Amino acid sequence: MLKLAILGFLYDRPLHGYELRRHLAALTGHIRPISDGSLYPAIKRLEADGLLVRETEPGSAAAPRHTLHLTGAGRTALLDRLREPEPLDISDGNRWTTVVSFLRHLDDPAAQAAVLRRRLAFLSEPASFFYEGDRPRTAEEFTDPFRRGLLLTARATTEAELGWLRATLAELELLTG
Amino acid sequence: MLKLAILGFLYDRPLHGYELRRHLAALTGHIRPISDGSLYPAIKRLEADGLLVRETEPGSAAAPRHTLHLTGAGRTALLDRLREPEPLDISDGNRWTTVVSFLRHLDDPAAQAAVLRRRLAFLSEPASFFYEGDRPRTAEEFTDPFRRGLLLTARATTEAELGWLRATLAELELLTG
DNA sequence: ACACGATACCTCGACACCGAGGTATACCGG
């Protein structure tokens, strides 16, 4: 979701819409480009909710730039969202990527670890894309190279992420004692 | 997108809405659950577009079941979509998963290979989530364990998928000669 | 002097999707 990413980028420093657009394009653009028609209404929503304010810089640039600053409420909203992500933020890879990108803002190793553990739990559940009744069908059951490859690739990517999660959790636990 | 998945499942055999719901839940449910409020309107859209027909089976079950059958136009629509997926079907992992799940329906090794090559090309582009100007920033540049891990995990998952793509393309090329 | 592309912002209609709610039947256990 755009909201999370916008808050995340603005937490570092104020940006105007165009800069924000470039940051967002870098973060998720190659996967799923965001259009102006999504970005500007999203900014307006955040402004209406009091999470950010615009400050118009007159002169310098082509059109009058609106520099966007997070308010206190905006900073709190980001931290709350990072501390307790929605279920979809954990399970959907695209959204999870966004959460991880800004997780360092959550300046508390224990809270960060709690979020990583939720992802760990999600990835540890036995899951397949295809079932026979209730039983998940494994890659080896498919002769179809596509479904077979899908499951094998999914398994490999899950293992890679689990490895990182376990290592990072161990690091974080050293910090909390 | 729902449309692709619905067409894909119905290509195998007619199903009624409730069975379709279970198949969809298995395919993408753990990542992103689909609600009735998405499914039934989607079925209606496909029916309105002439891609499927309902046949009401009276009696047997609780509520009158509407068994859904793909029409000729529906079968063509699926094959067209699989033969030439939209850019987002290639780049967005969730949608790509759906494409791969049904790629075997495209009963032509050359066309299947062409689709896999598009994904191969996409994954081969140098990409990062974070940039310094135009230069992609690598995992090693981050001390932040989260962004670092994000990039390292992405690299590992990309390599895993590339390996599968190259192997499968080689197999498919043997079939076409 | 002028065209053009990059910068910068915005609106609008269309549409997919979600969540919450509603309806109704069949079947099983107590």
Next chain:
DNA sequence: CCGGTATACCTCGGTGTCGAGGTATCGTGT
């Protein structure tokens, strides 16, 4: 025979997103 659960379908309001279009200024090249 009564209640709960599973089956099966549907509607509706709200929201987020997209794509196409519009406006205006600045800098660069010619």
